[in-house]
Every structure is written in structure tokens, then in C-alpha cells.
Amino acid sequence: MANVQAGVPPTEKALEAERAGARPRSDLSRQRLRSAWLFLAPMLLVLALVAGWPLLKTIWFSLTNASLSNLEGADFVGLRNYWEYVDYGDGEGEYFGLLFDPQWWNAVWNTVYYSVISVAIETVLGLVFALVLNAEFKGRAFVRAAVLIPWAIPTIVSAKMWAWMMNDQFGILNDMLMAIGIISSPIAWTADPDTAMWAVIIVDVWKTTPFMALLILAGLQMVPGDVYEAAKIDGIHPVKVFFKVTLPLIRPAILVAVIFRALDALRVFDLIYVLTPNNTQTKSMSVFAQENLFQFDKFAYGSAASTLLFLVIAFITLFYIKVARLDLGGRGS
């Protein structure tokens, strides 16, 4: 251990010892550690202020009987907002609380359903877009910029715009579909329980496919050109090249893009709130929380929903990362 001296770069061994949890001995590594913390401190502080504190506060409120008009005077009630058994006597009773609220579980189901389907479609479409945008053709720069327009429009605006396009009487969508003879009578896109969720998914796909395409395109541009040249010389079929060369190489980019999108999709609020307000078929977890927080004067209950929403998203994300990593590791060996 004495071979680690001040001024000498830490050896493999020393670093390993450090990783294993041994106390760093050298001044340099101590200094490095200090400066690392120093550089990280502002970010950690800001994160604690804008993310950590509100989160803790929300969890606290979910354990109280807070209402919007009485936030300060809230009393601690334990887990009553999540789980409560009310005994009516004579062996009769009923469970209350978020965990026994079918409307909450309906919102969870809606959100997961929406997220899985929309992110899956967006990933496939985004990949196709990225491949097209990666190819050489005239006016590529213009097309690349044009594709981004839906992503640049605020969600509220695009949701309202689509709501008019999907209007059953005056909407252009029905008009076009009827003109080419696909449907014979207008469809009430946002009102019909069978199509409401699909209306939301269509708008979301329209809006966020460019985002996926952009992230995947960045991945595609990292793939060195000589790989393709080698494949070409070997006379390998382009489809095989795509599955055996391109896809494995841009896999990390796709995985990152999917996780970004999935996090966004699981928190979806504005699109659903504007396009299909109050529809039980499309109500997401965030909409459920907002409704309880602000419409129903059940701030504590809404906070409990927000806390569970956080936990659900955290769980899904951790699960996804774990699965994706395992896969990546297996591929290397």
C-alpha cells in the first residue's frame, strides 16, 4: 500500500481498492474526490431544491389530511389516504383509500396502455424516419428541419388543433376519410369510447415521432461508414446489414430514446386534458392526481396519487434499465 505516493497517478490497484470501498489514501485522489464533489455540489443543490424538496413535501402531504384551503394546518393521519378499513360494526366494513380505488387503477391501466402502444409505434416510425433522413438526397437539410415541426408546437396547441380536425361534424379528418370512401358516416373520434384512446395515441405519435427520429438519427450518424463498405464488398443483403450491423450499433441510442419517451408518456397530462377531458377511457395517472388535488379539494388524496405515480414510474424505469442492461451485457460476451 505504500507504493501510492503523492503526485503519482493512482495505479490500477489503488483505483480498484477505491472502488472496492477502501479509504482513499493519497492526497491526490482525496483532492480529486473533493473537487468532484465541489463541481457536483451546485447541481445537487439545485436538484434537491427543485426535485427533492417538492417530492418530500408531496409524500408528507399524502400522509396528512391536507386540503388546499388548509395546507399549513394539516394533521398527520398515517397511511389513511392509501389504505383504510372502516368498520361498520357487526363484522361489516369497507376498505377505502387509493389502493382500493378502482378509478385509480383504471388510470394506471390507461397510462400504461397508452405508454406502451404510443412509445412502440413512435420507436418503429422514428427508426424509419431516421433511416430516411440519414440517406443522402436532395433537400435533406430542409426535410430534416420540416420533420421537427410537430415537436416544436406546444402540446396544448397541437391537442386543440387535432380536436378540431377530429371534430365529428366539421372535422377535416372525417371529411377526408369520407371523400375517399373509407368510412360512410362521420366518426366521433374523441367521444366514442372505442376510439378515444386511439385519438390520443394518434396525436401523440404525430407529435413525438420527430423526437424519436432525432435521437435515433444521432445514433445512426455515429455508425462508421467503413462498416457498410465492408458489408458491401462481402456482398451482404441490405436487410441483413440492417439487422446484423445497423440495429446492434444504434441499439444504445434507441434504448435511451425509448426511456426518455416512456418517462414522458407515463406522466402524460396536457394532451389528454385538452383532447378528451374527463373521459374515463383515457384518464391518466396525472389527470387523476390533478383532479383530486384541485377539483375535489382532496389535496392529500391527490398527493397520495402523485406519490404512487412517482413510485410506479420509478419502478417501471428501474425495471426497464435492468432488463436493457442485462441484454446489453449478454451481447458483449
Added chain:
Amino acid sequence: MRLRKMAAVLAAGVLFSGAASAEELALVAGSIGKDISELRMQLDAFEKESGHTVKIVEMPASTTDQFGQYRLWLSAGNQDVDVYRTDVIWAPQLASSFVDLSGPLAEEAKKQNPSVIQSQTVDGKLVAFPMYTDAPALYYRTDLLEKYGKEPPKTWKELTDTAKEIQDKEREAGNSQMNGFVFQGAPYEGLTCDGLEWIASNGGGQIVSPEGDITINNPKAAEAIEMAKGWVGTIAPEGVLSYKEEESRGVWQTGNAVFMRNWPYAYALSNGDDSAVKGKFDVAPLPAGEGGKSAACLGGWNLAVSKYSQHQEAAIALVKFLGSEKAQKERAMNTARLPTVPELYDDPDIAKAQPIVAAWGEVVENAVPRPSAPTKKQYNEVSKEFWTAVNETLSGRGSAADNLDKLEKRLRRLKRSAWE
């Protein structure tokens, strides 16, 4: 030193008094029909009279959307908005955030319809001052009814039959866009009104009785909702399940509906120069169920002064101005908004400009209130459960009887031992 101090105090005094005599107020209101432009006209008059300036903060038309935003602002102690235009059902829920108007507007309140004042009073506190009241009408096309030799319907059954016959014949004649009946079927507060009317006019009660008992699960109520379910896709377009007031008026005012259920504001607009139904329609009280009595849901908007406002005195003056007999008369004549001053129903000028107002005195008198008083702060959730059950039935998810049964259970869970 002394002189300088005195000068500073003087200067501050001048500045302060200057600010007090001409203040900047903000009034927030939802935008429906011509309400905002009408309001702007009246605010201009107020500005001239008082020297204050008033800015309108425009909100979406849906009362449900407005409420969520207002609650957020009020709980955050927002000082940017001084006057809120509030729905008749909000008083118990927002009472703690508004100034008591019963003292400063005591004289004015005496001129108003006592039941409206009553509806805005919570534990002796006048939470909001009435601006106008609302009671819906059945709009019908006089030209089409005449063409097919029909009378304005007195019962829902008659309405269904008439609407079906005229719609089918008009469609056969090449008018493929024609619909029999449009109403507000979207899941929001408006559907609570529509649903309450169907049920109450069929003898099915008022969802929750004035004493707070949950009465919704009864065969009469189920029958009324089943009847409405039968309209969707036959005499009403499927899209009616996402229509609010303005969407239904859109279909009606382009000449594509025989009947419409809507508030009186649509009367003035349907008679506008850009309206396809101008001079071709009239209004009647809503139909009733077999053996029932026509029921109109009591609506209406009021003005409340935020307790966080920095300009409360000027704000109260503004409320007084907009709620005055003069302003109410102007509003009735221009936009057919129903006054809350009873004398105005006999006013010959209004009767001439907007016949619906003069004819609506009795409808207002007998209007059915939503159960916002007995359910107190839980009203919004009660209303949501109700409109959800109705909307789900209308869209074909479960029968009315089953959904009302579920609704009753949910309401009982909400209420537990008592509404709070």
C-alpha cells in the same frame, strides 16, 4: 432634515392617493358566446365612470376547467386577480377565499332575487354577487316544424318522435347533415345539468335530496337516462358525447339540428346576422317525462372579490356596477342573459329586444338547483361521479340501472356518515 422628511412623506402621500384613485383591476371570466365583448363594453363604461382600469383575463368556456385554475390561484394567494366570475355551484367550495359582500352591498342585494342571494350565501357570508342567472330552453326550428305539421313537443317522447321524423325526411330530401336533437353530452359539469333535467322532469329526484340523502338510484331516473341513451346515434350525432354548449350551438346555428337544449345566450347569437337559423326558430320550456313536470337546471354566474386582492374597495365597486339593475338590463338586451333583478322580467325594452327573457321569468322561478348546497365541498366530486355514470350509459357502457346502482355505491362511499 425635517423639511426633507416632510417632503418625502408628502410625496409618498401624493403617490399613494394617486394610486388609490385610479387602480388597475383584473377580472377573470370564462369565454362563451359574446360574453367577453359584452363585458368589455360594460367595463369601458365603468372605467369612464370610476377612473379605474379593468383588464379581462379570459378563460376557457368549460366551468370545470375554470374551477381548477381558480382554486389553484386562490390557494396560492394570487394577488393578480381581483374579481372572479363564479358559477352558481361554487359558493360553498370557495367561500373561504372571497370577501364577504353582505355588508358593502347590502342595499343592492335587496333588489335581487332572494333565492339567488340565498344560493350565494354560505354561513351568513355573501360569497358572490349575482351577475345573471340561467335556465335552459328547448330551441326548435319553426320552419321545419311547420313544414311537417308538428307542434313544439311537451314531452320527451314527443320530442323523440318529432325529431326522428323530421331528421329522416330531411335526410331523404338530400339534407344529409340534419340532426334531430343536440344537447351537452360531454363528461363535464354541463352534462350534470342535462342529466338532472331528464331525471327531475321524469320524477326521478335531484341526485341528492336537499336533506343530503342519496336518491339517484331509482327506476324513474334509470328510465330517463335510458331514454337519452336511445337518442345517441339515432336523433343525436354520436359526437354529442363530446359536445359542450358551444359545440351544440355550432351544429344548431349552421342549420343542422331540429332541436337544441341550450342556455338563453344562444338565443341572441342564433338571431345574429351570421346565423343560418335567424328568424327560423323559437324557444319553449324543456319537455317533461310522462306525467312529470318540465325541469330546468338552475345556472348563472356571479362576481366574487378575492380576499387576496390589493384593491378590494375598487373591486367591490366594480361588482356593484356589473351587478346593478342597469348593467343587467343592458346584458339582457344585448346577449339575452337572464337578469337576477325580478322587476326586469316586466321591462318592455327587454321584452322587445329579447322576447326569451320576458318569457323566462317563470322558468327561472321554478328552476331545479344542482345539489351543491347539501353536498357542500364534495359537490364537484359528486357531480363528476354523476356525469361519468350518465356519459358511460350514453356511450353504451352498461345499462342505466347498473350504472346508477354503481353511482349510488360510489356516492355512499364519498359521503360516509355525512357530507362535509
